[in-house]
Amino acid sequence: MTRIARFTCSNAAADAVQAQCSCCGYDDPIFAPEAIAPEAFARRDLFKRAGGLAGAAALASPLVAHAQTPQLAQAQSPVREIVQIAGNVYRFRNNFHFSVFAVTPAGVVATDPINADAATWLKNELRTRFNQSVRYLVYSHDHPDHINGGEVFADTATVVAHARARDKIRDERRRTAPVNIAFSEALTLELGGTVVDLEYVGRNHSDNSLVVRFPAARTLFAVDFIPVESVAFRDLHEGYVEEWFDSLKRVEAMDFDLLAPGHGPMGTKAHVRQFREYLETIRDGVLAGMRAGRSLEEIRPGIDLQKYANWAGYAQMRDLNIDGMHRYYTLFSRRSG
């Protein structure tokens, strides 16, 4: 049913294929910004840097982006660009992965390096465009396809992450810079007059995902657990479903306007609520069906998700999302029953 390639989430996979490790699955072209919001994407042209002809074509045409498979994209020059989001906060793209950074007079606060090649490109751009180097490097969570390559910034940067991410990176000898400062709940960084609030909002897509908030730019960076106008990936295999809802509510309660996800187009605070409501609709439908003694086959068509039909991945993953929720609550009721 789905054409999504599956990779194991390992250093080898991430390194070998330009960090296209499908830890989250959102590195597929169907979730690319130009596929989800082509109008917005076509309008915006700031600081664009496309890596060669193939990259330029992918940027210009959502159809091209759609037609590429992850394997093809890997074989071509990577699409890389830097776009100003608000104030001194910028978004960095490497193919289907994104991170953000803030430029201050005292240096740069950067987030996920993505991989060594991408980080090397970014390091050079920061030097030539802003005459700055990275002072803080924040890992969004421990998945290699987002945080490989941290060693590129290690000569100037202090690396920050959640304590569980630090432990995994150390214990599994991940191919990135080790974490220097770890925390469990919240940490505020200040560099050159810019404040950056880091907060752990509970388990969701991983057990160590942070949100990175830039209060002055009213921008929040969150990776893999709040897609913008996209369904969840496949059958929620990695997720802590029950806690995911709480996580989203905690983000909704934060003060920000712009949402910068780790994949796909930019969004707003409203997209957090929309994604929570999508998951809740599935949860409520699954639970009602289970209580009524209906089978999964009977439950699937009975859940009305039509208002999300234009979201990325809907055709491919609607049923898988329902299956994942059903599996989760079947196990959950066994555990608690």
Ligand SMILES: [Zn+2]
């Ligand atoms: Zn992830």
Ligand SMILES: [Zn+2]
């Ligand atoms: Zn991801």
